[in-house]
Amino acid sequence: MKNILVATDFSPESHHAFSVAVQLARHTGGQLTLLHVLEAAEGAAGGFSTVGGPVSGHSIDEIFVIKLMEATKRRLHALRDEAAQLAPGVPVHDEVEMARVGDGILAAVQRLGTDLVVMGARGHGAVEHFFVSSTTERLIRLAPCPVLTVKHPAADFAVRxxxxxxxxxxxxxxxxxxxxxxxxxxxxxxxxxxxxxxxxxxxxxxxxxxxxxxxxxxxxxxxxxxxxxxxxxxxxxxxxxxxxxxxxxxxxxxxxxxxxxxxxxxxxxxxxxxxxxxxxxxxx
Known part of the structure; x- marks a missing residue:
């Protein structure tokens, strides 16, 4: 459990998962990769969004995608800075996938040789976040490595x-x-x-x-x-x-x-x- 992938949508639940993953990496001497998936919009021609409508591929939409990528990177870098404060010395990288959420996480797991996926979880109906239970369930069924799901804050992840x-x-x-x-x-x-x-x-x-x-x-x-x-x-x-x-x-x-x-x-x-x-x- 040393090559840890943290899938985040920047929701409170995914931040709980991030906190646990940082503590786990510090405990095991591991490293973290922070992953955010820009979900492919249905019917979009080459464009992506996180929660918005289709991106058509026109110049204004291309600018939107670039700005969205920049904003996503800033949020990931803020998490990297937080991890450096919580666990100095733990290597932290960040990745952005453009795909459907479940497919993007699975692709990253394969590409990075991940030992453990850590992700937040919340119930059905949480349409504002991508960690609805259907995504979690799919990862549990299909991920080739263990999956750790976190639902609540765990400031002291001491496993007793x-x-x-x-x-x-x-x-x-x-x-x-x-x-x-x-x-x-x-x-x-x-x-x-x-x-x-x-x-x-x-x-x-x-x-x-x-x-x-x-x-x-x-x-x-x-x-x-x-x-x-x-x-x-x-x-x-x-x-x-x-x-x-x-x-x-x-x-x-x-x-x-x-x-x-x-x-x-x-x-x-x-x-x-x-x-x-x-x-x-x-x-x-």
Whole structure:
């Protein structure tokens, strides 16, 4: 998690994500790239805008695009200056993509060899920002690297409690590489192994989680089960109860696997749960 891409639309939520990313880069000795996407206007011939109407390609519109690029660069440079104050010595670069928002972020991830995308998230209906949940959900499904979503301010991103929800089946073992990377980044954090089920036998689940932890030599962990009708709701409730600093959810976009590994669960938690949520794909 050293080559970090921060996707920003300059909204409050994306600034929360920026703050977390700066702290994470300082903690890991990483570097940041700040990315803003000028979204292609529908039907435009060679022109772009962030939230406005189509840009037709005439000279006045070309001037508008140039001015828009200049204004965007100034805002990115202001974030670079802020990062230099918050974390002196952390390398910070900036990029502007011209594309549809999701496509632009994915293109930058590929071009830059990004290890982690950090982005703000807010719910459907937030038309003034591009980080509506549909964009977040698309990135979770398609990004080849982990995605960290941030919804609230985190002035002190000190990870002390990590929640890892799973059914702890054989498939869950495939998620351990990603989980170990998180534990290596935050070695002092308590790992909460969480099973969510409706009316399940808590004793059996506790034993299964303990066996899983012992088999894979997971250190500094606790096991818990939550009785909830919806997996995502159970994860959110438990994360709030233990004051989680980070929720880690592996996904595998393939039918037939455990519902804990379905991308839809990760997407719902990422756009609803209070703490930052890290999602990543299982190998294979």
């Amino acid at each position: 409690n990590i929640v890892f929800p799973s059914d702890f089946s054989g498939e869950a073992a495939g998620a351990l590489d990603g989980l170990r990377q998180v534990q290596a980044a935050f070695p002092g954090a308590t790992l909460h192994l969480l099973h969510v089920a409706a009316g399940a036998d808590g004793h059996v689940a506790q034993q299964q989680m303990q066996d899983f932890a012992n088999e894979h030599r997971l250190a500094n962990c606790l096991a818990a089960e939550v009785d909830a009708g919806q997996v995502s709701a159970g994860i959110e409730a438990y994360a709030q109860r233990v004051a989680a600093d980070l929720v880690v959810i592996p996904t595998y976009v393939r039918s037939g696997l455990s519902h804990f590994l379905r991308a839809s669960i990760a997407e719902t938690v990422a756009t609803h749960a209070f703490p930052p949520v890290l999602t990543y794909h299982l190998a294979g």
